[in-house]
Amino acid sequence: MKYLFIDSATTNLVVAIIKDGKISYIYNKNEGHDTSGKMMPILAEAFSSSCLAPKDIDKIFVVTGPGSFTGIRVGLTVAKTMAYALNIPIVPISSLEVMASGLPGTALINARRGYVFAGSYDKNLNNIYPDSYMFMSDSLEKPYISYDNFDFTVEKPIVDVLKIIKKHENDLAVNPHTLKPNYLKLTEAEERFYDKADR
Amino acid sequence: MYILAIESSCDETSVSIIKDGQEEISTVILSQMDTHANYGGVVPEIASRMHVENITLVIDEALKKANMKMTDIDAFAVTYGPGLIGSLLVGLMAAKTLAFIYNKPLIPVHHIAGHIYANNLVKRLEFPLIALVVSGGHTELIYMKEDYSFEKLGSTLDDAVGEAYDKVARVINVPYPGGPLVDKLAFDGKDTYDLPVPLNDDSYNFSFSGLKSAVINLAHNERQKGNEINVANMACSFQNRVVYILVKKTMKALKDYNVKNLIVAGGVAANKGLREALTKACNDESVNLIIPSLKYCTDNAAMIGVAAYYAYKLGRVAGLDLNAKAVTTLE
Numbered sequence: 319m320k321y322l323f324i325d326s327a328t329t330n331l332v333v334a335i336i337k338d339g340k341i342s343y344i345y346n347k348n349e350g351h352d353t354s355g356k357m358m359p360i361l362a363e364a365f366s367s368s369c370l371a372p373k374d375i376d377k378i379f380v381v382t383g384p385g386s387f388t389g390i391r392v393g394l395t396v397a398k399t400m401a402y403a404l405n406i407p408i409v410p411i412s413s414l415e416v417m418a419s420g421l422p423g424t425a426l427i428n429a430r431r432g433y434v435f436a437g438s439y440d441k442n443l444n445n446i447y448p449d450s451y452m453f454m455s456d457s458l459e460k461p462y463i464s465y466d467n468f469d470f471t472v473e474k475p476i477v478d479v480l481k482i483i484k485k486h487e488n489d490l491a492v493n494p495h496t497l498k499p500n501y502l503k504l505t506e507a508e509e510r511f512y513d514k515a516d517r
Numbered sequence: 518m519y520i521l522a523i524e525s526s527c528d529e530t531s532v533s534i535i536k537d538g539q540e541e542i543s544t545v546i547l548s549q550m551d552t553h554a555n556y557g558g559v560v561p562e563i564a565s566r567m568h569v570e571n572i573t574l575v576i577d578e579a580l581k582k583a584n585m586k587m588t589d590i591d592a593f594a595v596t597y598g599p600g601l602i603g604s605l606l607v608g609l610m611a612a613k614t615l616a617f618i619y620n621k622p623l624i625p626v627h628h629i630a631g632h633i634y635a636n637n638l639v640k641r642l643e644f645p646l647i648a649l650v651v652s653g654g655h656t657e658l659i660y661m662k663e664d665y666s667f668e669k670l671g672s673t674l675d676d677a678v679g680e681a682y683d684k685v686a687r688v689i690n691v692p693y694p695g696g697p698l699v700d701k702l703a704f705d706g707k708d709t710y711d712l713p714v715p716l717n718d719d720s721y722n723f724s725f726s727g728l729k730s731a732v733i734n735l736a737h738n739e740r741q742k743g744n745e746i747n748v749a750n751m752a753c754s755f756q757n758r759v760v761y762i763l764v765k766k767t768m769k770a771l772k773d774y775n776v777k778n779l780i781v782a783g784g785v786a787a788n789k790g791l792r793e794a795l796t797k798a799c800n801d802e803s804v805n806l807i808i809p810s811l812k813y814c815t816d817n818a819a820m821i822g823v824a825a826y827y828a829y830k831l832g833r834v835a836g837l838d839l840n841a842k843a844v845t846t847l848e
Contacts, residue, residue: 354606358613358837372618387562388603391569395610400618402573403587495574505562511555 319376323479326353326393327385327413328427329465333360334479335368342368346477348465353392361396373404377491379483382410383500384435384449385427390499398494407491410500411482414449415439417463420476424458428466435502443485451502521579521590522822525608526600526628528559530571532579533818538826541638543582544819545575550694557693565603572611587619594624594825596631598842599654605841613837624825625835629655629847632782634827635809635820643778643805649767652783653679658721658770664827667847670770671721678759679785681725685732685755689748700788703756706749710735712758721766728758760794768798780807787814
């Protein structure tokens with residue numbers, strides 16, 4: 319089986335092609351900017367160096383969030399478009415699970431003003447504290463894993479794409495048309511709008 | 518040559534298939550206007566979210582309407598700017614993905630070039646021409662001596678004309694989107710308010726912020742005195758000044774450059790007051806006037822597919838590293 323994996327939700331961009339249980343190409347760099355410009359050239363390189371064409375892919379695994387709203391949309395638009403056009407099954411993955419894939423603990427993404435996107439995972443990638451948008455709390459299981467800087471100690475994430483794929487290989491594929499980002503957070507305009515409606 | 522074009526620069530997700538730059542095979546436009554009306558204007562993050570939810574559905578619908586398959590498409594075109602960056606990126610990534618997986622040319626189109634080429638769906642453009650570009654983000658006079666040659670003669674120094682309409686609408690309590698309603702109200706009212714003609718000089722530039730402020734001050738003063746303003750009369754007085762100066766400077770440009778072809782582009786090209794005044798002025802001066810039909814005045818992918826054809830003929834294609842630009846000059 320041939321799989322494509324895309325994660326552009328955090329500052330760390332991952333694009334990987336997996337052929338019969340082995341990684342045949344991986345881009346895994348924490349460069350943090352211009353995902354929209356870099357994504358397609360990296361994808362083109364992934365396919366050419368794996369001697370594959372997009373239509374050869376049997377399943378797409380794409381991170382749908384949480385994380386950078388724009389970053390999520392860049393990777394998800396590519397994955398959705400490819401899945402729709404070539405009729406390839408597509409499976410959504412959590413960015414926090416990717417971050418905790420090589421080192422169990424609580425993955426954190428800084429959401430500013432004391433808030434975080436947080437999710438705790440055990441060594442079998444079970445989501446023991448569900449992915450949430452929340453005020454940072456000490457009660458979350460250590461170690462803390464993040465690409466971002468905090469005023470407490472965090473470990474740098476280790477991405478284990480094969481482990482994630484193994485866990486989700488048999489997940490039900492979703493309809494690419496209805497696959498949405500998992501922002502875990504309303505827009506500020508919506509928050510204000512619903513606040514007003516509540517009062 | 519069949520081009521599949523994608524436009525997502527603001528609050529419309531649109532996909533169109535255009536044959537040879539002149540024949541519209543299919544167009545789908547999904548407007549988010551009803552959602553943004555809740556917030557009194559377009560909320561960029563909400564717009565981006567809706568684009569990503571709808572993009573593949575809109576592409577699919579455009580193909581189905583055309584009774585075509587993706588493999589029938591010869592090239593993919595996309596608006597790369599100007600516009601809301603998050604919104605642009607959704608259309609851009611979708612177009613780049615399609616160009617990549619089908620190994621077809623990717624044609625980048627400037628949003629305003631699209632608006633200009635919407636007129637090519639009415640009739641093949643004849644050069645040289647003057648283009649009056651009027652929208653929520655632009656007010657420009659452009660001289661074109663041939664396809665894809667854009668010489669800017671003048672532009673607004675502050676607010677775009679559509680922006681002024683929306684702001685004036687808010688002041689006189691006309692709901693979003695204010696422009697079309699102010700235009701409608703103007704026909705029910707009389708020109709009774711003493712408003713200035715903005716930047717009434719010999720340049721090709723425009724300025725609408727002074728006129729907008731005059732409306733705000735007048736409305737404020739009347740309310741201070743306990744008088745309600747007559748909304749229809751205010752709409753009429755405002756629209757008359759705007760139309761007067763747009764028509765005057767456009768006709769001057771035509772005369773100065775000895776050009777007999779005028780095209781109008783952008784959302785405000787749907788304004789009935791402006792359409793009527795330009796039609797009359799062009800009749801009087803024997804100028805050939807083209808205005809897009811109403812459905813092509815607002816944002817749509819058909820115009821992008823048309824512009825893309827002429828861009829492609831000039832070799833304007835992009836690589837997979839093409840990026841979206843919130844602000845970019847027409848060239």
